[in-house]
Amino acid sequence: ERERESERAEREPFVSPFFLVIYEGNVMVSDQEIAKGVEAVLRQSDPNAVTSLNGVVQQLEAKLGLDLSHKAGFIRDQINLLLRSHPQPHPPKDHFAIQHQPQFQNSHPQFSPHFALQNHLHHQRPEELNFRSPLPPPQQLQTQPPPLHLQQPSQPQAQPPPVIKVEANDQNATSNASEMPKPKESAPAGTKRRGGPGGLNKVCGVSTELQAIVGEPALPRTEIVKQLWAYIRKNNLQDPSNKRKIICDDALRLVFETDCTDMFKMNKLLAKHIITLEPTSM
C-alpha cells in the first residue's frame, strides 16, 4: 500500500511536502494544495466522468491520502472557480450544482475564493506561504495585487474590491451577489431592508430627447420625474383648467410624441426614454 502511495505521489507532482501541515499531530493539507488538487483532478478527468462533488472529493482524497470530507465545501468552491475561470467547450451541465452560488462563500467565510485560486494560479512559492496563518486577512490580500497584465482595467478604482468580479457566464442578474449579503440567512423575518442605492434609486440612462429636459445623461427614475415636473412648472406646461393635463412644448413633444398628455400617462411614456444602464458599461 505504501509503495502504491509512493508511486502515486511520484505520478502526482503537485503533491508537495511543502503543503502538508502538521497540526496537533495530524497531517493536514493546506487550502492551496487542495485548490491545486482540484484543478488537477478536473484536468485529468473526463468532465463527463466526474458526476458529483463527492467524486472529486474522493479522487482528491485518493491523491492526497487524506480525509477531505470536512473540506467538501471548500473543494466545491474551487471547482466552481475553476469552471468559471477555465470554461470548457462542453462544460458538464450542472454536474456540481455550483452555478455561482454565493452562499458557498458564506459557508466558508474564512476562505477567500479569490485568494485561494489567485495564490494558486500565480504559482506562489511554498516559502511564501504563511502556514501559521493560512487565512490572511483581506487587507493582506490587497497588498499583493496580481500582476498588471492580469488586472482588469474595467474595474473602477472607486468600487470596493471585496471579491473579484467573475464575468464568465454570469447572465443571471440575481447571481451577481458576490458582495450582496444573503438576506435569506442573515435577515430575520420581519426586518425588511428597503431603499438604498439600488432599486428605485438605481441610476438609469436618459435618452437624448429627455436629456434636453432633465439636463443629465443619467439619473434615478425618481429624479427624472422630479426634474420633468420642474421643467413642466417652469414652462407653465400644465393645463390651467385641469392641471393633470400637460401641454407639450417642442421638447416634450419629442419625448412623449404627442401634443397633450395626462400626468398619469406621463410615466408610461417616460419609460421609453429611460434606459437601463448595464453595470459593466463603465
Place this chain on the structure above:
DNA sequence: TGTAACAGGTACGGACCTTG
C-alpha cells in the same frame, strides 16, 4: 424514505406628481 439545503418564482414596497 425522510430531512435539509438550494434554486426559482412571486409579490411587495417605495419615490414622484396632482387632484378629488
Place this chain on the structure above:
DNA sequence: CAAGGTCCGTACCTGTTACA
C-alpha cells in the same frame, strides 16, 4: 389618502435535489 404608472431589490414561499 387613494389613484395611475414606472422599475427593481428584497423577502417569502414552493418545488426540486442531494444526502444519510
